[in-house]
Amino acid sequence: MRILIIGNGAAGNQAAASIRKYSPECEILMFAREYYSEYSACALPDALAGWIPINKTYLKTLADYEQQKIKTCFGQEVENIDINNQCLEAGDKKYGYDCLIIATGSRPIIPPINGSLLKGNFVLKTPRDIELIMEHKPGRVVVVGAGNIGVETAGALRNRGCDVKIVEMQDWVMPLLYDLKSANRIRSLLEKENIGVFTGERVIEVQGEQRVERLRTDQQDLECDTVIWAAGVKPNVELARQAGLKIGSLGGIEVDKYMRCTHPGVFACGDCVQSLNVITGKPSLSLLWSSAKRQADLAAANCMGQSYEYEGNCSVVIEEIMGIPCIAIGLNLQGLNGYEVEVIEQESQDLYYRLLAVNDRIAGYQCIGSLDGASSIFTMIKKGTSLSEARRVLLNQGLISTMAWYIDSRRYF
């Protein structure tokens, strides 16, 4: 049996590793545009900040691929997939397959505006980007986009002693994860760290002669020598579209519960697919490491003849800002738009949390100040536990004694 994997990220490598669990012998070929071995995108801000060396972000060496018996075709762009004849073309060669796993991932969005190609514009997607940024010797930095990558990048460069500002188009920071009130807490943490935060501002252009000199928004000009684009990512689906696979409404490859694409023998997983959200049951893009690995695990199992269903994605993002842990699980009010949402919240000097529930079912959780009990709430959200059921367990001696790990979460109910 011959399995081809396109992509060398979290999903591609997890798929290869999972296949090996089922079959130590089958042939695995992995294609990637770049020469890197696998690295952890989530560790990049830590490396940018200088907390860990860049080489620590690599998760594998080329020898590891060999040991796993994965043939690597790195530096080879896959030009075409012929799904009808079960083969793909890369570097003038054709490779036939029994199963194909598409894990092409995503890429950062840089909007086509003036000056976005000037020297001094960066993204943070690969370890190479860190080297480029550091070679540029950033002094005054504007990070565009206050999502989790933007916030982490800003914190990292602040740690390097840069003067850092964040510009966010929407009205508050991390708008896809937090609601206004919790985001305001995060904002004040960032400001305490001397990071300038400007929300509700649209970037118009980047100005400069040879290199970046300032960034103009619809409200002001920000002097800077470096612009980092963290305004979201976009699934890499061109190859799949060209091959005739269906692309979903959100721009990700459409897959069913078994991670199968719309053509037999082809699976897709990771950032490039759109999957169902575990809470709403609606399609969504889950651009998270954990989702990629879980989906890849299932895609691999299913291409090896198993039939495991994907339970759906559920977002969890943890940040530490100024030493304060912040966590968002599930959906925020924006994500629950259209539903009637019950909000339980509490605020004190050191802690803010809110629990969101739809039809009594726990749908989202945001907390600034503590991670205690968060794992229990994550489990509850994934399992679709209702508020009343959670309270019943938490307030019953017999039940809680068999599920004592829930005790820490009692204070949220």
Next chain:
Amino acid sequence: MNDYPGKILEVNLSTRSISSRKVEPELIKKYLGGIGLCARILYDEIPSGADPLGEDNVLVFAAGTLVGTPFPTASRTEASAKSPLTGQFGTSNSGAFFGIQLKTAGYDALVIKGKAAEPAYLVINDDEAKILNAGFLWGKECWETVDILEQKHYGAEIALIGPAGENLVRFASIENGRYDGWGRTGLGAVMGSKNLKAVAVKGSRGRNIYDTAAMLEAVKKGQQLIKSASSYMAFTEYGTLNASIPYGKFKATSAHNFTKGTLPDWKDIGGRPIVDKYGSRHVACQSCIIACGHWAEIKEGKYAGLRIKDLEITPVMSFGATVGLDTEAIIKASEICQRYGVDMVSAGGVLGFAIELYKKGILTDEDVGFELDFGDDEAAFKLLHQVINREGIGNILAEGTKRAAEQFEQADRYAIHVKGMEIPFIDPRGRWSTWTLGMLTNIRGGDHLRCRNPVENLRYNDKDEAYMKERFGFKKPMYDRLDMPEELKSKAIDLENDTVDIPEMSKWAEDLINLYNAVGICIRPPVMEKVGPTIIAEACRAFIGIDINAADLMESSERTWNLIKLFNLREGEAVDASKFPRRFYEEDIDGNRLDEAKIQAVLEKYYQARGWDRKTGRPEANTLDRLKLDDLDN
């Protein structure tokens, strides 16, 4: 040495200043920690003659040296201040989890001075300490306050006062979480007088170990020692209630304000069977291997649904014997004391005193407003709430038995206290022992917790030898295993005649318990029987890496005891204050009354053993020299 000692955190509520300083290693060598640190700080920092409820009083919490390690029972924290009840050294010791949080926040002691302008509470989070407004907590009972503060400061351990402390009831306690507390000597009123509602501590730092392997070895040894104690099994099962039946049998309980010796159905009210009836799972303090506490619940009747931790001898005696309540009412009484923050022993003593005055006609219906009788729980609780809120007659009783007795003619003979502190449940007329002598020599007044024969044998109650000696009652192996210097051992225990020399043993027992309070371990009998200075020294060496041996430890402990005595003398302790209440000399229980002359002879010998001058009460010059107590200011 490693990172031990830690720091002392000093909070001045008047100026709202917070500072911390490193503890000098010399100070630790001399005073260890816990009560040792408390004694030195109080002696140095409280001006002579200070008002216990005034701004000058200083409240200290000091965790024992070994707290934070798994050394068996190392959980205890001493709290000290000048006592509003006795006007002398006020101190109390509590276990649970406050100490380990204080230690892991980096502090050996917390010193609280001054007085907050408005109700405040203190939050300590490692290096960060804040004085916050407690207006929203003032007036709230303890359990509710703990609920609120636990929610606000998750994972913190909380020391707090209830309404009794706020109202400056002179025997108010500081509660340690919901169910434990620094009960005696009225420290809650000190906290109340400082407008301090609570202290919430959370520590996130580890403590270094000088020699992990040696420490774990000492832990294992300590565990084995305690487990091999003759009373270990009984204590893991029934806790302190083991003693209540023998004391009932000896007619040595505080029944009906020390008039009866015992009660007819004593076994059912306060004996081991109540643990079987109301108790469920065991519960331990930090690092304890005995776990004498139980969760107790009343399932039916008028107090149905009431849950507390601990069925202990103290409430059983104080409310069961002194006030004559039944078991379920005892549990209710414990709850009231814990919720409103009063010392159970003193509360029981004051109630018993008031009921007797009422029965003797000294207190009238007019004074009280309702009928009082031994065994009437509703009336007792009504009166207790009046005391807590200082309403009506309660306002007088809230001053403690001694002061209240001064308000009524002829009341003195019913006031049961030593040096102003209500004495707990043992009646020396029923059983004279090292324990009962300890009530006279105790540095905090009428109290049973600072002196007890480590090998007390409750099977015997020989009155023949009374006063100077009690029966040893064990065979030679017990004698051999007792961790005590040989010379002293042969003086204190006479194997041939099977007797214990009470004055000698008292000195040893006081110093030993003082050592426990300094290093932070518990005085439960299985510990006292087996854990001596040798194993403690081994643990101290392994943990903090100071060169210290068993003799050094005992000397340090004796030093602390002497320092406290000096404090008490400075604050006006009378030479002849070591006296039992009149009743014990004048009224018989079961044909027994105390013989003043013989007691004086025992005290004489005790003073000799201590190296104290009987005429002035002061430690003699060569005693102070020997203990290197020559660096005191006054």
Next chain:
Amino acid sequence: MKRIAVNIEICDGCGVCQLVCSAQKAGQWHPSFSRIIIKRDEEFGLNVPIFCMHCSNPPCETFCVMNLIYKDHDSDLTLRHEDRCIGCRACEIACPFSAAIMDPISEAVVNCDLCGGDPQCVKYCPAGALAFIDISEAADKKRRQTAGLQILEASRKL
């Protein structure tokens, strides 16, 4: 295959296991540096030790952004290359049992590794609430413990 079994009826919450574990593994005493954590619940009088269950398909493995968590082939334990941990705490949230612990000394998230087959918490547990037994025995032992408790209760009543 041997695992730690807990009898929550016996655990009295003394926390010796936590301190011994933290001393052995983190090198310092602190209850929360331990790989075994006692959940204390005063409301219901519960003390329940929690530690890694060594799930057969561990969620922490999926959540680890450094791919450093793995199932050991021979022992079937969930183990970590702790030196590679960047302390992002994702596995802590992923663990349904709250059994992944942040060790602030090594700045890595860790879980119980059974001390290489000689768990110290079991060795020092004074109450005997922890036992290191073959997992096939565990269910059986639970039954016997329940039976044992009933006998104990009965004997007290005599």
